[in-house]
Amino acid sequence: MSNGKRIGALTTLAGTIVASSATQGAVLPDDRADAMYHQYDGGGVTIDGPSLLVRKKFAEKYSASASYYMDMVSSASIDVISTASPYKEERTQGGIAFDALQGKTQYSVSYALSDENDYTANTASLDVSQDLFGDLTTVSFGFSQGWDEVRKRGDNSFDEQVDRRNYRLGLSQILTPKLMATLDYEVITDEGFLNNPYRSVRYLDESSGVGYSYQPEVYPQTRTSNAAGITARYYLPYRASVHGGYRWYTDTWGIDAHTVSVGYTHPWGPHWILEAGYRWYDQSAADFYSDLFPRADAQNFLARDKELSTFHNQMLSFGATYELPALGWKRIRRSTVNVFVDHIQYDYEDFRDVTKGGAPGEEPLYGFDANVVRVFFSGWF
Amino acid sequence: MRKPSRLLLLACALPLAGGCSNVEPWVKPYERQNFADVIMAPERDPVAGSYLNHVFEAREGARGATGSHGGGCGCN
Numbered sequence: 409m410s411n412g413k414r415i416g417a418l419t420t421l422a423g424t425i426v427a428s429s430a431t432q433g434a435v436l437p438d439d440r441a442d443a444m445y446h447q448y449d450g451g452g453v454t455i456d457g458p459s460l461l462v463r464k465k466f467a468e469k470y471s472a473s474a475s476y477y478m479d480m481v482s483s484a485s486i487d488v489i490s491t492a493s494p495y496k497e498e499r500t501q502g503g504i505a506f507d508a509l510q511g512k513t514q515y516s517v518s519y520a521l522s523d524e525n526d527y528t529a530n531t532a533s534l535d536v537s538q539d540l541f542g543d544l545t546t547v548s549f550g551f552s553q554g555w556d557e558v559r560k561r562g563d564n565s566f567d568e569q570v571d572r573r574n575y576r577l578g579l580s581q582i583l584t585p586k587l588m589a590t591l592d593y594e595v596i597t598d599e600g601f602l603n604n605p606y607r608s609v610r611y612l613d614e615s616s617g618v619g620y621s622y623q624p625e626v627y628p629q630t631r632t633s634n635a636a637g638i639t640a641r642y643y644l645p646y647r648a649s650v651h652g653g654y655r656w657y658t659d660t661w662g663i664d665a666h667t668v669s670v671g672y673t674h675p676w677g678p679h680w681i682l683e684a685g686y687r688w689y690d691q692s693a694a695d696f697y698s699d700l701f702p703r704a705d706a707q708n709f710l711a712r713d714k715e716l717s718t719f720h721n722q723m724l725s726f727g728a729t730y731e732l733p734a735l736g737w738k739r740i741r742r743s744t745v746n747v748f749v750d751h752i753q754y755d756y757e758d759f760r761d762v763t764k765g766g767a768p769g770e771e772p773l774y775g776f777d778a779n780v781v782r783v784f785f786s787g788w789f
Numbered sequence: 790m791r792k793p794s795r796l797l798l799l800a801c802a803l804p805l806a807g808g809c810s811n812v813e814p815w816v817k818p819y820e821r822q823n824f825a826d827v828i829m830a831p832e833r834d835p836v837a838g839s840y841l842n843h844v845f846e847a848r849e850g851a852r853g854a855t856g857s858h859g860g861g862c863g864c865n
Contacts (some may be wrong), residue, residue: 442834442835442836442837444836444840446840447842452850459836459840461835461836475836533835540820542813542816542818543814543818544815544816545812574853576853578856580831582816582821582824583816584816585816585820585823585824587820587830588824588829589846590831590856592854592855594852594853595853596852598847614816631854633798633851633853635851635852635853635854636854637854637855639831639856641829641831643823643824643826643828643829647826647828647829649826655851655854655855657850657851657852657853657854659850661850663850663851665850665851666848667851673828674828675828681827683849689845689849689851690850691849691850693849699828703792706846715848715849715850721848721849743861746834746837748837748841750841750844752844752848754848772837778848780844781836782840782841784833784834784836784837
């Protein structure tokens with residue numbers, strides 16, 4: 409959890425993978441295995457590693473799954489090169505989940521553990537979904553409880569806790585023979601040590617040669633967020649589909665955000681599925697964020713995390729799935745290889761690039777491009 | 790502790806809502822073949838989709854309501 413490496417820690421992922429079927433209604437997920445290589449490269453940060461998932465049904469109405477994930481991080485982000493030294497590290501996480509189907513009701517429980525040298529996170533989740541109205545409607549809700557331990561390298565006495573709770577509601581609706589829509593609402597509360605023990609804020613300091621100095625950031629001990637999203641997917645007159653979505657977000661730190669996404673999926677021949685997408689995201693800054701505070705200890709709470717600043721980003725996505733001919737493997741009835749590439753452009757509106765020099769508060773605004781690559785094999789058995 | 794208790798109550802009550810299933814479906818079962826097509830799956834590849842959601846959560850202030858689990862990110 410070192411300075412500026414938000415991209416790395418992935419406690420969420422295992423729970424997300426193993427329980428993501430919860431909103432799909434009263435049908436147990438397919439028996440499948442996935443092996444993925446992932447890479448994120450942008451802003452001086454490279455993170456890559458493997459991700460594995462295996463799911464299996466048994467006794468007709470139960471399903472179990474397990475996942476494993478690993479990150480190898482090499483970071484020389486702008487936060488790191490401004491106030492610290494580039495670093496490398498690893499983190500791993502694992503997750504297990506169990507699903508049970510009873511009539512038209514599906515119950516899912518899951519547990520995930522993420523561990524790195526200075527952060528450990530445990531997450532337990534419960535999700536329930538129910539099909540209604542002739543199976544045209546699926547309602548779902550879920551709850552997650554997280555217990556995190558925050559440590560700090562070089563300071564054995566530093567030991568802080570974070571308590572996390574997620575409350576989810578979902579509604580999936582078939583509207584016409586070609587159109588379906590999904591509504592999601594989620595409340596997340598955090599309590600504990602929520603800032604990064606390594607990150608600093610900067611403030612004007614005439615006694616410094618560059619005109620500014622740094623001090624540790626200070627965050628509130630609590631945060632509550634509300635998010636609501638709607639997505640729709642439409643089957644075109646020929647065999648292809650389009651989808652779109654919007655998400656509204658607000659939290660008690662003063663961040664308001666909007667996300668819009670669209671996509672197109674097109675089968676090509678008997679073996680290929682091609683897809684393309686576009687996503688727009690923008691947010692306002694947290695109330696206690698500033699790129700440059702007027703003096704030391706200028707206010708109770710202080711942040712210069714660029715993820716809490718005012719910014720927007722755009723993403724272009726392309727993907728290809730190839731269904732392999734029968735492999736002749738006794739247990740694999742169907743398999744695919746998949747390549748997805750995403751290009752994201754981040755533009756910050758009140759976070760400045762101090763590495764470029766200039767008078768304090770007049771440095772160029774920061775921005776960078778990132779590429780995300782996912783290559784994976786999926787087998788159904 | 791109040792919200793978890795309410796959720797537990799909801800967990801018990803939700804199956805009772807199955808009684809609503811006698812509502813006449815306006816899209817008949819034989820009209821739903823499009824939704825069985827893989828190109829209409831909301832989340833075709835759970836591993837790949839979850840990873841991308843995490844990329845967003847780690848780089849952006851917003852979180853939640855993505856149709857999948859939230860949880861501890863360790864990305865403060």
